[in-house]
Amino acid sequence: MSTMRLHSIEMLYLLWLLPLLLGLFLYSANRRKQLLQHFIHRGLQQKLVFVNPVRRRWKAVLLLAGFGLLVISLARPAWNLEQTTITRTGRDVVFVLDVSRSMLAEDLAPNRLERAKLAIADVIDKLRGDRVGLLVFAGTAAVKCPLTLDYGFFRMMLDNVSTESISRGGTMIGDALRLVLDQMLDAQEKKYKDIVLITDGEDHESFPIEAAKAAAEKGVRLFIIGLGDENEGKRIPVVDASGRRTFMRYEGKEIWSRLDAETLREMALAAPGSRYLNVATGTIDLGEVYMQLIGSAEKKEQEEETIEKYEEKFQVFIGICFLLLCIEALISERRRG
Numbered sequence: 001m002s003t004m005r006l007h008s009i010e011m012l013y014l015l016w017l018l019p020l021l022l023g024l025f026l027y028s029a030n031r032r033k034q035l036l037q038h039f040i041h042r043g044l045q046q047k048l049v050f051v052n053p054v055r056r057r058w059k060a061v062l063l064l065a066g067f068g069l070l071v072i073s074l075a076r077p078a079w080n081l082e083q084t085t086i087t088r089t090g091r092d093v094v095f096v097l098d099v100s101r102s103m104l105a106e107d108l109a110p111n112r113l114e115r116a117k118l119a120i121a122d123v124i125d126k127l128r129g130d131r132v133g134l135l136v137f138a139g140t141a142a143v144k145c146p147l148t149l150d151y152g153f154f155r156m157m158l159d160n161v162s163t164e165s166i167s168r169g170g171t172m173i174g175d176a177l178r179l180v181l182d183q184m185l186d187a188q189e190k191k192y193k194d195i196v197l198i199t200d201g202e203d204h205e206s207f208p209i210e211a212a213k214a215a216a217e218k219g220v221r222l223f224i225i226g227l228g229d230e231n232e233g234k235r236i237p238v239v240d241a242s243g244r245r246t247f248m249r250y251e252g253k254e255i256w257s258r259l260d261a262e263t264l265r266e267m268a269l270a271a272p273g274s275r276y277l278n279v280a281t282g283t284i285d286l287g288e289v290y291m292q293l294i295g296s297a298e299k300k301e302q303e304e305e306t307i308e309k310y311e312e313k314f315q316v317f318i319g320i321c322f323l324l325l326c327i328e329a330l331i332s333e334r335r336r337g
Contacts, residue, residue, distance in 0.1 A: 139168030174206030190219030201260030
């Protein structure tokens, strides 16, 4: 047997109850003896009392031993160390999220940006070995989470994303894609790489179609999610310092934000193997889209991990405990004859 390990060692504190139980048994035995001497003359006890004190002591010992074994089983003892090597496979997936002011438009509830964050969170729930990264953009772009397998950290960074994540206004889709290609994805490998772009498509002359072509040349697939009303559009709400809600204006006129689906379609067409998904003001299960388009695609080996696992043996101690209690129940305290 190899070194024993206790997975719940704190349960051994219950063993401090053993002295207390032993004290109760001793007190009970002494109390019974005093009462017998008080009510029955010593010379008559042998004739009138039909209890075997030796058997009673053995029953107490078995109960105490059973309790001790039960506590040990609760501590989850384990031995027989086994080492298993797990090879993780997956793809590199970068989420590129538009955080410009236009993403506050409420043609999707509660607004475009929050709906996009919920959609990304749905994907994270279904990830199985893919490395994920997060880049946000408006007038400039910033990496919020480099490629990682730590999905908890990714979620934390995603939760903190808002329109305040980028100080400069505007929507520079092309610059965001070029930053992903330059800083986040391996330029030497020509496959196993995907970009999920979520935006309303209102680009400000950052040459997004050319950036899409550059991504395709480097073996990167684009999955473009278009959010927003493509026809009428929606106003962009703003809240002033006093909490009063108004709408964004430019040169005295209210700004209406529309989905620029045409630009996004051209980007997908310019990058072979890419897809444009026109959500507009509808709904989308991005987790299901991931499973169909990304999760089922060819994967690469990400890393190897050696897991050490001890075989739990608490059943042995529970079995012995049960056996001792059965023996205790079969032992009669009555004295023969």
